[in-house]
Amino acid sequence: MSAPRLTLSVLDLVPVRGDQSSADAVAASIALARTADDLGYERYWVAEHHNMPAVAATNPPVLIGVIAGATRRIRVGSGGVMLPNHAPLVIAEQFALLEAAYPGRIDLGIGRAPGTDPVTSWALRHGAGGVSDEAVSRFPEYVDNVLAMMDASGVGLSVQGRTHVLHATPAATSVPTIWLLGSSDYSARLAAEKGLPYVFAHHFAGTGTAQALELYRTGFRPSPELDAPRTFLTVNASVAENAEEAHRLALPQLQMMLALRTGQPLSAQVSVEEAEKVVLPESHQQLLDAMAARWVIGEPETARRRLAELAEEHGVDEVMVNPVAAAHEGTDPAAAPARETTLRLLAG
Template sequence: MPPALSVLDLVPVRSDQTSADAVQASIDLARTADRLGYRRYWVAEHHNMPAVAATNPPVLIGLLAGQTTRIRVGSGGVMLPNHAPLVVAEQFALLEAAFPGRIDLGIGRAPGTDPITRWALRHGAGGVDDNAVERFGEYVDNVLTMMEPAGAGLDLRGRTHVLKATPAARSVATPWLLGSSDYSARLAAEKGLPYVFAHHFSGSGTAEALALYRSTFRPSALLDEPRTFLTVNAAVAETADDARRLALPQLLQMLALRTGQTLTAQPLVEDAEKVVADGLPEGHSGLLEAMRRRWVIGDAAGARAEIEELASSYDVDEVMVHPVAGAVAGTDPGSAPARVRTLELLAT
């Protein structure tokens, strides 16, 4: 059986878009995924980045869940060290109450931003614990417990105070641990939680992380056996040449991120082609090609075959696609037709 398909969305902002345009394009993409039968739609958390409007997963999840009818909507993920656990628990308990059975809480440990913005997130309004990264496992437990209908008991000065994320929960958002190293794999296995390795970002270490998770997994009240899936970057078009052309803007964005260049809004395809034609710095072409080989870029038949091969290789029954196809000049700013077309061609 071919793997189930899901979507990861960073809400990219192109050079021809405002934030409002980018959000509208993502709403359209989520509706497409819902219509085509995709399993889930996750949004990331990144801050102070010129090309990414996914700064607040709970807000985006509420918008997207309200514009769809069937698909699960969630975070890929909430960067827990940036937030007080009770706040995250309250946000996702309320989302689950509004859209019962459709909310996923993906939790990550990375900051998702630069050090200055990280400071502003934690300390700009009173702050979050400076040791939040080291206490990540404890914070995960706190969030999950406070979302439960019974809530959590906080012992303070000899008295137990009950903390509930919402007064009368009837269901709980499904938690997932996310990561790009073996830390989260070990933690997810220890706690008996579903786990996702950031294959779309890292590109290496996936097999090792999944093997570690599966081999050390301990059953829990939530999960009897390991549960995971694969994430991939994908650009799919009518021809493989078109797909390679459409993938170029995102490839240049990732190249800039990995080589310490100044980040900008995502260029249009024509502008990206000009950058390459003018010549990349020494060593950058090889890095770009190495990234390109790890992505799924091609026509519909080739891309579907590659995704099925990846699913088989990593022994997963679900693949979460990050649609990275860019836009050409003249595209309606409030739309992302090449990203929509990627989902359509993969679902055919």
């Protein structure tokens, strides 16, 4: 009996190259989402990051509306909304409306990290203290609030001895699927306790995945939302017709992640040709090589086999690919052909 076909999905940070405007980057992501839709990918998630020169994914609900409107069938969601940055009611309202507009196609992935620097965190709260310790410590309560507010029956809020009912939308007939996301044990335990789907950020952390998934699966308690554990794997991928080109295309993103992890200044994503001119200290080269070894980089057959091996290793039947292939000099600013090629080649 043959193994079941691996379900593929997409994670998009809406990367910004040095030759792109924000409008160009969004246009390239819309084209990428349409490619994923046509190829049969299961879902397309956008991240939340702020004040970064190479990332235009600052507002998941806005991007989700744009991408869902530009596609036909693919599920569209957040990977994820950083809940301490926002009032729970605002998130519930935004995603209730997205679900009303695109019923059965919306995922709400929720994370606990701020997704930015402390100054921007402060600004996100309109100068009212930023992502305070209290907001982070109340994360489980905020998750409960979002779940309850999107329910058709709403949630009761007690104010001055009276109960007021809050609805995220007046007449909900369905709700988005809610996922908890994380890169540590915390969210794995919380998702298990609340009986919610869970995703560990393997593409970012690279280690600790097996332990987090084991904590989630062994501690899972069935809930009205879910009767058994549900998870998938996230992976950075660069795929081309030959392995040498795939590695060339991955180099700009590898150098950007290296800068992030070593505290270097960040910039817009450079071209393949610019990245190839960079000479790194030996210690940094070793760190870059270690990151590359955890990514899926290569020609199609090898890349597909590696995805299948990772899925089997972690006991999942879905892999969410972050297509990290960069662009050569002279590429149309409003397009990301190497990212689209990665999706096409992985889909077979």
